Amino acid sequence: MKITKIKAPLLFWDIEHNVPLLERPEEGEYIVVKATPPRDVRPLMGLDVEITINAIISELKDNNVVKVLLPPNEVALLNKVPYVDAGDEIIVEGRIVGHRFYDPIRREWRFKPLYEGVARMVNDEIGSFAIVNLPKLTRGFTVHRGDIIKAHFEYEKGRFVAVSTKNGKYHAVAKIVRGRRLHVIKAWKARDPRYINKSSSINDVIKANEHRLNVLVSKAKLIIRDALERHNAVPVISFSGGKDSLVVLDIACKELGIDNVIFNDTGLELPETIRAVEQAADHYGVDILIASANDSFFKALPIMGPPARDYRWCCKICKLRPIAKLYRTTFRGQVMSIVGQRKLESFARAFAPIVSRSLWIPENIVVAPINEWTALDVWLYIFRKKLRPNVLYMKGLDRIGCWLCPACELAEYEIVKKLHPDLWNSWESYLRKWAKKHGIPQAWVDYGGWRWLSIPGDFKRLMEQLKVNVKSFDIPRYDLNLHPLEVKENKIQLIINNFDPKRFLRFVPILSKNFKSMNNSIVVFINDLKLEVSKDIITISSLRGSIPQEDLYIILSVILRSHLCVACGLCELWCPNSAITLKGNMPYVDMDKCTSCQICNERCFISQKISVEVMKRYFNETSGDKREEKTS
Numbered sequence: 001m002k003i004t005k006i007k008a009p010l011l012f013w014d015i016e017h018n019v020p021l022l023e024r025p026e027e028g029e030y031i032v033v034k035a036t037p038p039r040d041v042r043p044l045m046g047l048d049v050e051i052t053i054n055a056i057i058s059e060l061k062d063n064n065v066v067k068v069l070l071p072p073n074e075v076a077l078l079n080k081v082p083y084v085d086a087g088d089e090i091i092v093e094g095r096i097v098g099h100r101f102y103d104p105i106r107r108e109w110r111f112k113p114l115y116e117g118v119a120r121m122v123n124d125e126i127g128s129f130a131i132v133n134l135p136k137l138t139r140g141f142t143v144h145r146g147d148i149i150k151a152h153f154e155y156e157k158g159r160f161v162a163v164s165t166k167n168g169k170y171h172a173v174a175k176i177v178r179g180r181r182l183h184v185i186k187a188w189k190a191r192d193p194r195y196i197n198k199s200s201s202i203n204d205v206i207k208a209n210e211h212r213l214n215v216l217v218s219k220a221k222l223i224i225r226d227a228l229e230r231h232n233a234v235p236v237i238s239f240s241g242g243k244d245s246l247v248v249l250d251i252a253c254k255e256l257g258i259d260n261v262i263f264n265d266t267g268l269e270l271p272e273t274i275r276a277v278e279q280a281a282d283h284y285g286v287d288i289l290i291a292s293a294n295d296s297f298f299k300a301l302p303i304m305g306p307p308a309r310d311y312r313w314c315c316k317i318c319k320l321r322p323i324a325k326l327y328r329t330t331f332r333g334q335v336m337s338i339v340g341q342r343k344l345e346s347f348a349r350a351f352a353p354i355v356s357r358s359l360w361i362p363e364n365i366v367v368a369p370i371n372e373w374t375a376l377d378v379w380l381y382i383f384r385k386k387l388r389p390n391v392l393y394m395k396g397l398d399r400i401g402c403w404l405c406p407a408c409e410l411a412e413y414e415i416v417k418k419l420h421p422d423l424w425n426s427w428e429s430y431l432r433k434w435a436k437k438h439g440i441p442q443a444w445v446d447y448g449g450w451r452w453l454s455i456p457g458d459f460k461r462l463m464e465q466l467k468v469n470v471k472s473f474d475i476p477r478y479d480l481n482l483h484p485l486e487v488k489e490n491k492i493q494l495i496i497n498n499f500d501p502k503r504f505l506r507f508v509p510i511l512s513k514n515f516k517s518m519n520n521s522i523v524v525f526i527n528d529l530k531l532e533v534s535k536d537i538i539t540i541s542s543l544r545g546s547i548p549q550e551d552l553y554i555i556l557s558v559i560l561r562s563h564l565c566v567a568c569g570l571c572e573l574w575c576p577n578s579a580i581t582l583k584g585n586m587p588y589v590d591m592d593k594c595t596s597c598q599i600c601n602e603r604c605f606i607s608q609k610i611s612v613e614v615m616k617r618y619f620n621e622t623s624g625d626k627r628e629e630k631t632s
Contacts, residue, residue: 013094305477
């Protein structure tokens with residue numbers, strides 16, 4: 001198996017000025033910051049400062065330890081690291097003092113001292129620490145009470161303690177376990193603490209990285225200009241209300257004079273984001289075009305069920321369709337979307353080119369001028385230009401988007417809950433009713449199990465700790481009551497409750513033009529197959545030999561599309577022959593124009609996700625996994 005690695009940018013720290021550097025300096029004393037890749041660091045600011053301080057005090061039971069681990073009037077950074085929920089490395093004076101992470105069981109932010117943090121704590125004998133009479137410390141070792149020669153920590157199982165050997169050669173972080181013992185969870189060769197003790201500000205960071213910022217901005221302008229020269233397309237700035245697209249808006253609008261701006265209102269935006277968009281419109285003197293999904297999400301919810309990270313029907317309905325519709329009704333020809341996409345945001349975006357053609361909107365060229373920027377670059381630009389970012393960044397959120405997005409962590413939902421309790425309570429109430437209806441444990445709601453179809457390993461371990469069986473979470477999300485009556489090589493018969501043959505008739509030309517419709521039944525001939533559809537009962541039979549799996553998949557896809565269609569309109573958008581139109585919130589396929597090319601099937605979420613799952617669940621067919629990968 002080929003393992004692909006993302007090349008993460010290096011991070012440096014200027015010792016003299018006590019500031020981070022995003023490029024290796026040519027002179028002066030500096031260190032390489034040993035942060036976890038991809039090192040998309042951001043400033044510690046706003047509510048995050050309070051969250052971090054409270055986590056340190058709560059964990060280490062000592063108010064005085066804060067000024068040692070987080071010296072006042074100094075720039076500190078956060079760097080995302082993997083945890084079962086939200087987690088960050090805390091970088092102070094170029095070294096890792098510890099991790100802050102959200103504990104989903106305790107429902108609180110916690111602090112785990114590491115490296116520089118442990119060195120300072122045991123050196124200053126501050127916070128929760130222990131000096132032990134042992135020659136060495138290793139991971140998994142349990143320190144008994146008799147081994148501790150000096151310590152200060154309150155006995156509370158599960159809390160963290162900084163540990164050092166008496167000879168000072170080894171440091172560790174341990175958890176308190178029964179009997180006031182310490183279970184070592186990480187150990188390393190000790191290093192002396194390093195104190196810079198020099199005040200620094202964000203302006204100092206801007207000054208130290210000014211040359212890089214200037215180069216990045218010049219390159220971003222060049223990328224946009226070059227794309228405009230190469231493509232005959234209307235430039236449109238895509239503004240989400242977030243920090244990255246704010247920078248792109250400033251560069252493209254203020255620096256290059258592009259005044260077409262679009263905002264995709266998914267119907268799931270927080271009020272603060274709407275205000276940020278309105279403020280941007282006033283500041284730049286532009287009329288922002290709104291691609292609104294209105295209440296599409298909640299209309300589709302009863303049919304599609306709760307979205308998940310691996311079941312993102314909402315993106316197709318709330319993002320792609322409104323944007324595509326606005327482009328087609330507002331602009332002629334190709335559109336060039338100038339977006340705030342950055343490669344460090346996700347694994348998928350790490351390999352996306354700077355200029356590409358949209359997979360989902362064929363006439364859309366996507367340009368990402370700040371693709372190479374780090375989050376710190378973005379923030380330095382915002383502070384240097386004195387821009388007004390979305391206030392949600394100062395209220396503890398690191399990313400802006402749909403407030404119930406399954407890609408969020410529980411820590412982010414807690415912030416939404418505090419800021420807008422009515423919004424969150426309505427969503428949680430829906431989830432609880434859905435879980436109760438399907439016999440799913442309430443832990444599915446309480447701990448955010450609804451965010452996945454395929455539960456990841458770290459979340460499985462969390463559920464095991466809580467004695468919750470995750471197999472009970474494996475319930476189809478969509479509203480489909482399907483029962484196979486007969487499954488043979490040459491014949492398959494199904495019952496789909498409340499199946500409407502009249503709805504299906506609108507989709508039949510996608511399969512074949514050779515069909516008959518009589519009263520409330522339809523017979524379709526597809527190659528050597530015969531499809532019979534009546535109220536609730538569907539029969540697929542082969543006139544010669546067995547039913548090919550690929551043909552079965554195509555037939556099922558069209559059947560399920562007709563039954564579950566939420567009128568997202570992507571089939572209409574993608575049809576190369578303009579054979580599909582939305583009429584009465586349902587697609588209608590023009591038999592004279594349709595060539596049965598199956599492109600609409602390839603782009604329909606129901607075909608590519610639900611049909612594949614039905615094939616695997618009822619017909620033991622696994623090749624559909626490749627279909628999902630191909631079109632995701």
